[in-house]
Amino acid sequence: MASRTQIVCLHEGTRGGSVDPVFINCLIRSLNPPWIRPQGSNLVRLEACGNRNGVMAELPRHLRQCIQAGGNTTLMVWADLDDDITSGNELQRKFWEHANSAGITAEEFEQVVFAFAKDRIENWIEFLLHGATNESVEGPRVSNRDAAQAAKLLAKRCQQNAMHPQLPPSLEWSCRNWRKLAERMKNF
Numbered sequence: 001m002a003s004r005t006q007i008v009c010l011h012e013g014t015r016g017g018s019v020d021p022v023f024i025n026c027l028i029r030s031l032n033p034p035w036i037r038p039q040g041s042n043l044v045r046l047e048a049c050g051n052r053n054g055v056m057a058e059l060p061r062h063l064r065q066c067i068q069a070g071g072n073t074t075l076m077v078w079a080d081l082d083d084d085i086t087s088g089n090e091l092q093r094k095f096w097e098h099a100n101s102a103g104i105t106a107e108e109f110e111q112v113v114f115a116f117a118k119d120r121i122e123n124w125i126e127f128l129l130h131g132a133t134n135e136s137v138e139g140p141r142v143s144n145r146d147a148a149q150a151a152k153l154l155a156k157r158c159q160q161n162a163m164h165p166q167l168p169p170s171l172e173w174s175c176r177n178w179r180k181l182a183e184r185m186k187n188f
Helices: 020-031 052-069 088-101 121-130 144-159 169-187
Strands: 007-011 044-048 074-080 113-117
Touching: 007 020, 007 052, 020 044, 020 074, 020 121, 020 144, 052 074, 052 088, 088 113, 088 169, 113 121, 113 169, 121 144, 121 169, 144 169
Parallel strands: 007 044, 007 074, 074 113
Antiparallel strands: none
């Protein structure tokens, strides 16, 4: 791991085959977390893990690396709430069961920041660009440019504490997790 990397993001998809890394990278850089100084090219490291099971399998190893790197390094896990999972809490429990069986403690696991989109991150992008989405159906495919634009809109919304229109449930759940990280990092 690069010595200046501050946020490691495990996500679904393959390198170059998904808009997820574009959205994630643009969002985090646009949020410009105040606890990360100095800013640099190693601010965010994106790790494509294939599918959700791949993300789950990689969590213990990457979490150990982040803990070893120090308190300023954060692991974020980005995954999809597919038809087999109804809520972020349910999927987080599945990640916990796997991580715990790999020797991760509850205290270590609490440090992970989860972002789970229902049905795909494209649903969030659709909402951010058009003001509405139906999370019960897979969002339409989008370009990298649309993903980046939507990420900047979300960051702006976060920075302004905008409440309307109301976020889709999975996006609201994920934003709460980011806000918990921001609160935890106030003393760094």
